[in-house]
Amino acid sequence: MKKILNKPEEYTDDMLRGIYEAHKGEVKYAGNDLRCYCTAKKIPGKVAIITGGGTGHLPLFLGYVGEGLLDGCGVGSVFQSPSPEQIFEITREVEAGSGVLYLYGNYTGDIMAFDMASEMCEMEGIRTASITGADDVCSGDPSVRRGVAGIFFMYKAAGAEAARMGTLEEVLAAARKAKDGTRTVGFALTPCVIPEIGHANFSLDENEMAMGMGIHGEPGIWNGPVKSSRELAQESLDTILKDMPLDSGEEVSVLINGLGATSQEELYILCDDVLKLLRDKGIRVYRSFVGEYATSMEMAGASVSLCRTDQEMKEYLDYPVHTPFLTMLKGK
Amino acid sequence: MERMTREQLPDFFRSIASMFAGHAAELCEMDAKLGDGDLGLTMKKGFGALPEIAEKLEEPDLGKAVMKCGMKLSSVIPSTMGFLMGSGLMGAGRTLTGKAEMTGSDLAGFYRGYADGIIKRGKCSPGDRTILDAVNGAASEAEKLVKEKPDAGFGEVAAAAEKGAEKGAEATRNMIPKFGKAAVHQEAAAGVRDQGAVAGFYLAAAIAEFGKEED
Numbered sequence: 001m002k003k004i005l006n007k008p009e010e011y012t013d014d015m016l017r018g019i020y021e022a023h024k025g026e027v028k029y030a031g032n033d034l035r036c037y038c039t040a041k042k043i044p045g046k047v048a049i050i051t052g053g054g055t056g057h058l059p060l061f062l063g064y065v066g067e068g069l070l071d072g073c074g075v076g077s078v079f080q081s082p083s084p085e086q087i088f089e090i091t092r093e094v095e096a097g098s099g100v101l102y103l104y105g106n107y108t109g110d111i112m113a114f115d116m117a118s119e120m121c122e123m124e125g126i127r128t129a130s131i132t133g134a135d136d137v138c139s140g141d142p143s144v145r146r147g148v149a150g151i152f153f154m155y156k157a158a159g160a161e162a163a164r165m166g167t168l169e170e171v172l173a174a175a176r177k178a179k180d181g182t183r184t185v186g187f188a189l190t191p192c193v194i195p196e197i198g199h200a201n202f203s204l205d206e207n208e209m210a211m212g213m214g215i216h217g218e219p220g221i222w223n224g225p226v227k228s229s230r231e232l233a234q235e236s237l238d239t240i241l242k243d244m245p246l247d248s249g250e251e252v253s254v255l256i257n258g259l260g261a262t263s264q265e266e267l268y269i270l271c272d273d274v275l276k277l278l279r280d281k282g283i284r285v286y287r288s289f290v291g292e293y294a295t296s297m298e299m300a301g302a303s304v305s306l307c308r309t310d311q312e313m314k315e316y317l318d319y320p321v322h323t324p325f326l327t328m329l330k331g332k
Numbered sequence: 333m334e335r336m337t338r339e340q341l342p343d344f345f346r347s348i349a350s351m352f353a354g355h356a357a358e359l360c361e362m363d364a365k366l367g368d369g370d371l372g373l374t375m376k377k378g379f380g381a382l383p384e385i386a387e388k389l390e391e392p393d394l395g396k397a398v399m400k401c402g403m404k405l406s407s408v409i410p411s412t413m414g415f416l417m418g419s420g421l422m423g424a425g426r427t428l429t430g431k432a433e434m435t436g437s438d439l440a441g442f443y444r445g446y447a448d449g450i451i452k453r454g455k456c457s458p459g460d461r462t463i464l465d466a467v468n469g470a471a472s473e474a475e476k477l478v479k480e481k482p483d484a485g486f487g488e489v490a491a492a493a494e495k496g497a498e499k500g501a502e503a504t505r506n507m508i509p510k511f512g513k514a515a516v517h518q519e520a521a522a523g524v525r526d527q528g529a530v531a532g533f534y535l536a537a538a539i540a541e542f543g544k545e546e547d
Contacts, residue, residue, distance in 0.1 A: 083407035112415040120403055
């Protein structure tokens, strides 16, 4: 293991201390617990949106806490769920009188933690609603699908609707709309190392890749020789479009996401191939997002997401956002 | 004991904590054969933390206090068992909200709520060979007694629940495991009590022990 750290068991908390020091005034923590990550700019009367999940995916999950996006994030250890208590503490801190939306990835531990927190909130008279991101087409039936980079579109839609002072029902509907219209296919070229374990949990040969692998190294649909960018774009789009058919003339937005160790150059090569193929099919592209949106520490690889983009979704996507990790100005 | 008060909550958990401390090695040994091998330590650590947590809680409502202890239990032992035990306590606490004390019939509600909390979180049913079989047994016997004798005291209902939990745990010997490592090693599980159900029995046994105290 070659990593910049002090003690492996302090990886998450040391990272958090760095973020709070570097971005004072923008984010803070609640309940005297570093893992209770909250916006420092609470807006009275706004629906609060809280996410959560394990460390190791920056800018996911906490990087989306900020203006025009989310209000809080439960931070677990590397690839571990936050606790129900932490989510409850965050909820009490950021709740601003109009209810709270829990928006997180479809993973068993996270579901249990958020559900327990929401039962506690019910007792305290705080209204909550929950929705999970489940966009990874290669991880099974829609009900069990894992949440990966496509949750970005859910954050963007729900965040914009909440910033426009929509009700809890409206914010939930915005998240649901993005969820229904988003699909992702990802693939890995190298594994990553969990600091406390010290070595990779699986290995890939020099010329081997894993199609459909999850962002915690969950097995994919095939392991085999590394394919060209064009072939990967083709296979990713075929898989997505088989699951979510699109007609010629329909409009989408594209997210080309790097898993941590893949260069921006490679992401743009992949982007070019994806956009060409979409053009050939007559599918129009409203916006393309290229960069790191959901990583797996130093894993090499990428994911391709498509999000159906109608007029309402265009407004959500073009709504300005600012967090310590992401700034998007108004408009395209 | 006729009724348990909010002030006795730390003692209530102290009784459970000492029961699991005493049976940690036995539960671990059972779990090593059909699970991860850490069940005894998990229960000891989780319930061991609750007396102090309950003492520090500034929450006069008995139900909300029990719910908060359930939520905190899951933080102390962040595992599937921790989530299930915590959810059980939250479900139990929910039945006590608005109350400052627990009578015999409230205790029957506590066990039913505990079982419901586990069912909701674990998506399991009675007969699946889990801790639920013991807790469900405790709830059923407690409810039966309360139906026959509505003014039965805490201690009396707690004793009935212990018997129900014992029967429930005993019945798991002949159940086919659906979850965890036991589901993979079904032959090894045949004829043996489920270790989770045995843990559920110790929970009820500890509450019965606590119920023997004078008011």
